[in-house]
Amino acid sequence: xxxxxxxxxxxxxxxxxxxxxxxxxxxxxxxxxxxxxxxxxxxxxxxxxxxxxxxxxxxxxxxxxxxxxxxxxxxxxxxxxxxxxxxxxxxxxxxxxxxxxxxxxxxxxxxxxxxxxxxxxxxxxxx
Numbered sequence: 001x002x003x004x005x006x007x008x009x010x011x012x013x014x015x016x017x018x019x020x021x022x023x024x025x026x027x028x029x030x031x032x033x034x035x036x037x038x039x040x041x042x043x044x045x046x047x048x049x050x051x052x053x054x055x056x057x058x059x060x061x062x063x064x065x066x067x068x069x070x071x072x073x074x075x076x077x078x079x080x081x082x083x084x085x086x087x088x089x090x091x092x093x094x095x096x097x098x099x100x101x102x103x104x105x106x107x108x109x110x111x112x113x114x115x116x117x118x119x120x121x122x123x124x125x126x127x
Contacts, residue, residue, distance in 0.1 A: 044101065045067060045070060045071045045074065045101055045102075045103065046100070046101060046102045046103070047102070047103045047106075048102055048103065048104050048105075050104065050105055051094075051102075051103040051104055051105050051106050054105055054106045054107070055106050058106070058107070058108045058111065059108075060092060060106055060108055066089065069089065069126050070087055070089070070094060070096070070103070070126075071101075073085070073087045073096075073124040073126055074087075074096055074098055074101055076124060077096070077098045077122050077124060078098050078099070080122065082098045082121050082122040083097070083098055083099060083121055084096070084097060084098065084104075084119055084120045084121055084122075085098055085120060085121070085122045085123065085124055086117050086120045086122070086123040086124070087123075087124045087126065088123065088124070088125045088126065089125075089126040090126075091108060091109035091112070092106065092107065092108060092109075093106070093107040093111075093112050093117075094106050094107075095117070095120065
């Protein structure tokens with residue numbers, strides 16, 4: 001019973017060592033490329049339930065151009081390593097969780113006045 005066993009003896013020769021390892025990166029194809037769905041989810045701008053309620057309560061309507069501007073601002077904040085950003089756009093303000101690409105809350109001009117913004121690490125002004 002003192003015979004040595006090697007990996008080749010435990011597993012059939014037809015298995016490659018890479019098939020024995022689990023990938024820690026989710027949603028990838030066999031070729032190692034990210035799926036369309038995972039890439040899309042990383043680029044989408046999301047709105048929390050709280051932010052959606054605030055947009056509705058305050059009568060804020062965002063067009064596709066404004067959504068693109070906010071998304072671009074989130075990209076810039078992410079490139080600088082930001083976590084929580086204040087995005088100012090004309091008379092609107094948004095607090096965004098940058099890693100999650102999620103708008104946490106939205107404010108109009110009246111709500112911005114005399115307000116103190118806390119727990120942010122960056123601010124972006126969109127003209």
